Amino acid sequence: MTEVSDREAPRRRVPGPAKPPRPRGAVRRQPAAGARPARRPGGYRPPPPPVLRLGSPRPRLRMVGLALTLVLLAFVVRLLQVQAVDASTYTAKAEQNRYVVHTLAAERGGITDRNGVALAISEDAYDITADPTMFSAKQLNRNDGPEQAAALLAPILGQDQAALVGKLRPRNKLSRYAKLASRQTPEVWKQIKDLKAALAKKSGAANVLAGVFADPSSKRVYPNGDLAAGILGWVNADGRGGGGIEQELNEQLSGKDGMIRYAQSGGREVPTVGSTQTPAVPGSDVELTIDRDIQWAAQNAITEQVKQSRADRGYVIVQDTRTGQILAMANSPGFDPNDLSKADGEAMGNAAVQDAFEPGSTAKVMSMAAVLEQNVATPLTHVVVPNRLHRGDRLFQDDVDHGTWYLTLNGVLAKSSNIGTILATGELGKSQPAANQVLYSYLRKFGIGSPTGLGFPGETSGILAPAGKWSTSQQYTIPFGQGFSLSAMQAASVYSTIANGGVRVEPTLVRGTKGADGRFTPAPQPKKTRVVSAKTARTLARMLESVVDDEQGTGIKARIPGYRVAGKTGTANRVDPATGRYRGYTSSFAGFAPADQPRITVYCAIQNATSGSYFGGQICGPVYKQVMEFALKTLQVPPTGAKAANLPVSYKP
Numbered sequence: 340m341t342e343v344s345d346r347e348a349p350r351r352r353v354p355g356p357a358k359p360p361r362p363r364g365a366v367r368r369q370p371a372a373g374a375r376p377a378r379r380p381g382g383y384r385p386p387p388p389p390v391l392r393l394g395s396p397r398p399r400l401r402m403v404g405l406a407l408t409l410v411l412l413a414f415v416v417r418l419l420q421v422q423a424v425d426a427s428t429y430t431a432k433a434e435q436n437r438y439v440v441h442t443l444a445a446e447r448g449g450i451t452d453r454n455g456v457a458l459a460i461s462e463d464a465y466d467i468t469a470d471p472t473m474f475s476a477k478q479l480n481r482n483d484g485p486e487q488a489a490a491l492l493a494p495i496l497g498q499d500q501a502a503l504v505g506k507l508r509p510r511n512k513l514s515r516y517a518k519l520a521s522r523q524t525p526e527v528w529k530q531i532k533d534l535k536a537a538l539a540k541k542s543g544a545a546n547v548l549a550g551v552f553a554d555p556s557s558k559r560v561y562p563n564g565d566l567a568a569g570i571l572g573w574v575n576a577d578g579r580g581g582g583g584i585e586q587e588l589n590e591q592l593s594g595k596d597g598m599i600r601y602a603q604s605g606g607r608e609v610p611t612v613g614s615t616q617t618p619a620v621p622g623s624d625v626e627l628t629i630d631r632d633i634q635w636a637a638q639n640a641i642t643e644q645v646k647q648s649r650a651d652r653g654y655v656i657v658q659d660t661r662t663g664q665i666l667a668m669a670n671s672p673g674f675d676p677n678d679l680s681k682a683d684g685e686a687m688g689n690a691a692v693q694d695a696f697e698p699g700s701t702a703k704v705m706s707m708a709a710v711l712e713q714n715v716a717t718p719l720t721h722v723v724v725p726n727r728l729h730r731g732d733r734l735f736q737d738d739v740d741h742g743t744w745y746l747t748l749n750g751v752l753a754k755s756s757n758i759g760t761i762l763a764t765g766e767l768g769k770s771q772p773a774a775n776q777v778l779y780s781y782l783r784k785f786g787i788g789s790p791t792g793l794g795f796p797g798e799t800s801g802i803l804a805p806a807g808k809w810s811t812s813q814q815y816t817i818p819f820g821q822g823f824s825l826s827a828m829q830a831a832s833v834y835s836t837i838a839n840g841g842v843r844v845e846p847t848l849v850r851g852t853k854g855a856d857g858r859f860t861p862a863p864q865p866k867k868t869r870v871v872s873a874k875t876a877r878t879l880a881r882m883l884e885s886v887v888d889d890e891q892g893t894g895i896k897a898r899i900p901g902y903r904v905a906g907k908t909g910t911a912n913r914v915d916p917a918t919g920r921y922r923g924y925t926s927s928f929a930g931f932a933p934a935d936q937p938r939i940t941v942y943c944a945i946q947n948a949t950s951g952s953y954f955g956g957q958i959c960g961p962v963y964k965q966v967m968e969f970a971l972k973t974l975q976v977p978p979t980g981a982k983a984a985n986l987p988v989s990y991k992p
Contacts, residue, residue: 906930
């Protein structure tokens with residue numbers, strides 16, 4: 340055998356002869372069934388790999404298309420909702436966020452006296468505000484921002500430091516406004532601005548007061564302090580009248596706020612968009628009937644007497660007898676409306692129209708008016724006045740112990756005899772109930788038990804029960820001023836009615852108003868009512884002169900040299916408001932001058948005098964004289980020069 344080497348040379352494959360081309364139309368011969376395929380020359384070839392067949396893409400494309408269609412449909416529906424269905428709503432929201440509306444506060448009208456002297460004015464002021472978020476550690480790079488700011492602001496604003504810290508700490512992320520102080524003066528805001536500027540130079544962006552701002556406002560100022568405070572009232576923190584004329588005429592004084600609307604971006608106005616503005620309408624100025632000088636004299640006189648007598652309170656009213664206009668209405672104690680924090684709550688009102696009290700003997704003028712008007716008696720009618728008088732289950736007496744007096748009806752009034760008044764009014768009817776009914780009708784005509792017409796906030800109508808409900812005691816006490824109540828304003832109106840010839844003119848405090856156009860509008864004319872005849876009124880005036888002029892009269896301390904004065908004293912048992920029982924006295928004096936040509940009525944009352952005398956003629960008579968003298972001189976009322984009537988007070992039996 341031929342030896343073969345370990346490694347044979349590779350065998351070279353020689354290609355076979357070329358196949359002749361298949362003629363066109365020839366049919367490829369298929370191998371027989373079951374026959375093995377012929378092996379190609381040249382060696383073994385592996386079978387072809389199995390073919391991977393992919394699924395049809397159409398279902399997936401349909402799903403993707405459907406999803407996109409649904410998404411686009413949702414967008415279309417939402418777009419239709421925004422632009423068509425809810426277009427107005429979204430427009431409004433956009434406008435709300437884009438535009439800012441600010442209120443333009445109307446300037447409050449001023450209050451003056453009858454001569455144009457300012458009693459209440461409005462001055463520029465600022466509300467000090469803050470953005471609490473600007474005091475956070477993130478803004479200031481410190482954790483004690485509110486404490487540091489409060490320490491700087493507390494002395495300037497006059498507030499508690501801890502309270503300011505509470506206002507400066509943000510309650511939540513949306514809390515971006517806090518009012519630190521209301522109606523501060525321009526000087527206060529200037530102090531804060533200067534301090535902010537100084538801190539800005541020192542600390543730059545970390546200025547601890549950078550979040551403090553000011554909103555323009557106004558502050559009510561009363562240039563005369565406590566003068567006429569009871570009449571004027573005050574303005575509360577909301578800018579509304581809280582009492583007195585400020586409350587009664589708040590609508591006229593307040594005016595009408597305006598509005599400004601402008602586009603904003605980033606908290607700043609966009610000047611190119613423009614703005615709309617409704618100007619504020621200033622409030623009307625109010626002119627009162629009072630005279631500042633007479634008001635000062637009345638307030639000074641009653642304050643001194645209340646202090647001297649150590650009384651609870653007192654009031655003085657000065658009224659023009661012909662027009663019913665109030666020239667002064669003073670209360671003591673009073674309050675300063677510029678600083679309500681120091682005011683006594685019980686003094687923050689107008690006691691002259693709000694207090695109801697039993698008048699005492701000053702009410703006897705109404706009893707005498709009924710007696711004269713009913714022709715029951717004349718000033719010269721004789722009245723025998725015993726030391727004591729039994730009526731019902733009570734025993735009546737006069738203020739002074741005396742024997743039997745033989746007085747004229749004029750003397751009964753001059754000496755202020757309770758017993759004499761009971762006897763005189765008992766003749767008004769054939770029976771006591773009938774007499775009571777007549778007297779009741781006259782008390783009502785004089786305005787007792789009804790509003791005065793002043794329209795003042797908190798005004799009392801007094802208390803007067805119908806005649807049929809008078810108790811056994813009231814049947815005899817009401818004629819001399821006990822058993823019913825009235826206000827000082829009602830009491831003054833009674834005497835002005837007599838002074839005005841028997842015609843009652845409703846009292847007024849407002850002369851008129853001046854609007855923004857500068858036009859003055861007079862107040863409506865007050866209502867007038869005939870109460871008694873002119874003859875009765877003249878007779879009463881002559882009788883009231885005896886109270887002051889006659890040496891036996893109780894009002895001699897009210898005399899005014901050169902003038903004829905008509906007046907009446909009063910000393911009544913006082914009902915203590917705290918206990919509802921009688922304790923102390925109401926002392927009073929009422930009258931007018933000149934007696935024969937009346938121009939001015941003055942009424943004075945003092946409650947619960949505890950030092951010195953408590954008789955009306957002794958402590959209110961001098962107040963009446965002081966105020967009346969001042970008023971007569973201020974209004975340049977000359978003496979008439981006529982002599983007094985000097986009606987007899989007593990007679991010899």
